Amino acid sequence: MKLFYRLVSQILILSMMLLPFSAQSGMIPTDQAIASAQDLANRDKVRDFVSHSDVVKQFEGLGLSSTTAHERVNAMTQEEINRIAGKIDSLPAGAASGWTWAAVVLVIGFIVYMVWYK
Numbered sequence: 001m002k003l004f005y006r007l008v009s010q011i012l013i014l015s016m017m018l019l020p021f022s023a024q025s026g027m028i029p030t031d032q033a034i035a036s037a038q039d040l041a042n043r044d045k046v047r048d049f050v051s052h053s054d055v056v057k058q059f060e061g062l063g064l065s066s067t068t069a070h071e072r073v074n075a076m077t078q079e080e081i082n083r084i085a086g087k088i089d090s091l092p093a094g095a096a097s098g099w100t101w102a103a104v105v106l107v108i109g110f111i112v113y114m115v116w117y118k
Contacts, residue, residue: 039078042085046073049088 049055050073056066073081 039082043073043078043081045085045088046076046081 047070050069059066059069
């Protein structure tokens with residue numbers, strides 16, 4: 001058993017002398033840490049947007065598969081991702097076009113007509 005301990009200790013000493021140990025640590029500024037976290041959040045936001053079913057349907061209508069769209073998002077620079085994420089934030093949520101509002105008004109008008117005059 002003593003021979004085993006001696007052999008292990010010699011191997012450890014030899015490995016410590018031959019293998020380089022280099023570890024660096026340092027402080028990073030808070031704004032740099034926040035920027036990197038924001039960059040990751042923006043990239044995730046664009047990936048999620050591209051994964052929506054209505055967006056996938058639009059891509060397929062244009063002849064682009066969803067895998068190709070994801071590959072293109074992964075190939076974008078961080079500046080492009082940040083610009084697109086900013087545009088996603090400025091899009092109206094659940095916005096309807098003028099035709100949709102016209103159809104809603106017609107349906108409500110028809111229901112009111114059926115209730116009051118029939």
